Amino acid sequence: QSALTQPPSASGSPGQSVTISCTGTSSDVGGYNYVSWYQQHPGKAPKLMIFEVSERPSGVPDRFSGSKSGNTASLTVSGLQAEDEADYYCSSYAGSNNLVFGGGTKLTVL
Amino acid sequence: QLQLQESGPGLVKPSETLSLTCTVSGGSISSSSYYWGWIRQPPGKGLEWIGNIYYSGSTYYNPSLKSRVTISVDTSQNQFSLKLSSVTAADTAVYYCARRTTRAWFDPWGQGTLVTVSS
Numbered sequence: 001q002s003a004l005t006q007p008p009s010a011s012g013s014p015g016q017s018v019t020i021s022c023t024g025t026s027s028d029v030g031g032y033n034y035v036s037w038y039q040q041h042p043g044k045a046p047k048l049m050i051f052e053v054s055e056r057p058s059g060v061p062d063r064f065s066g067s068k069s070g071n072t073a074s075l076t077v078s079g080l081q082a083e084d085e086a087d088y089y090c091s092s093y094a095g096s097n098n099l100v101f102g103g104g105t106k107l108t109v110l
Numbered sequence: 111q112l113q114l115q116e117s118g119p120g121l122v123k124p125s126e127t128l129s130l131t132c133t134v135s136g137g138s139i140s141s142s143s144y145y146w147g148w149i150r151q152p153p154g155k156g157l158e159w160i161g162n163i164y165y166s167g168s169t170y171y172n173p174s175l176k177s178r179v180t181i182s183v184d185t186s187q188n189q190f191s192l193k194l195s196s197v198t199a200a201d202t203a204v205y206y207c208a209r210r211t212t213r214a215w216f217d218p219w220g221q222g223t224l225v226t227v228s229s
Contacts, residue, residue, distance in 0.1 A: 001173065032214075036214065038157075045220065046157065046206070046219055048217040099159040099162075101156060101158065101159060102156070104157070
C-alpha cells in the first residue's frame with residue numbers, strides 16, 4: 001500500500017480559508033468513508049481533527065471541516081488563526097484492517 | 111479520561127529488537143469497541159501505521175513491516191506491546207501508541223517516545 005498524496009505545504013492569511021487535499025485510490029480513500037485528519041504541532045503528538053470524512057470530535061472548532069469526492073479527501077480550515085499553523089495528516093482505511101497515512105502538509109499562517 | 115503512555119529503551123543497537131510498552135489508564139483495554147495501535151514518525155518525516163491489536167489478541171500489521179513486527183496485549187496489566195526485530199537506522203523514529211476505533215481513526219494518542227537505532 002502506498003502513502004496517500006498530500007501537498008507538502010499550504011498557506012493563508014489570518015481570516016482566510018485554506019483547503020488541503022489528500023489523494024488516494026479506490027482501494028482506500030475512494031472505497032471507504034473512513035478518512036480522518038490529524039493536526040500536529042512541533043514536538044507534540046497528533047490530534048484528531050476530523051473522522052469519518054466530515055465528523056468533528058467534541059472540542060474541535062467548526063472552522064475545521066472535511067469532505068470527499070472520489071479518491072480525494074479534503075480538509076478545509078476557515079477563518080485561519082495563528083494557532084492553526086501546524087502539520088496536517090490524512091489517514092484512510094485501506095481494507096483488510098490496513099491503514100495508510102498521507103505524507104503530511106505543513107500549514108503556514110502568513 | 112483515557113490516557114496512553116509509551117515506555118521502553120530510547121537506544122537500540124542495529125540488528126537487535128526494539129521493544130516498547132503502552133500503558134492504558136482511565137479505561138479498560140478489554141473494550142470490545144476498540145483496537146490498540148502503534149504508529150511511528152521518523153525525524154522530520156510523516157506518520158507510518160505499524161499495526162493494531164484487539165483485546166482478544168487478533169493482530170493486523172502494515173504489510174511493509176509484517177515480517178519484523180509483533181504486537182501483543184496483556185489485559186491484566188492494561189498494556190499492549192510492540193516488538194520490532196532486526197532494526198536498522200531507518201527504524202529511528204518517535205513511536206506513538208493510540209486507541210483505534212473500528213472505523214479507523216486514532217484517538218487519543220500517547221505522547222510518543224523517541225527510539226534511536228545506533229551502535
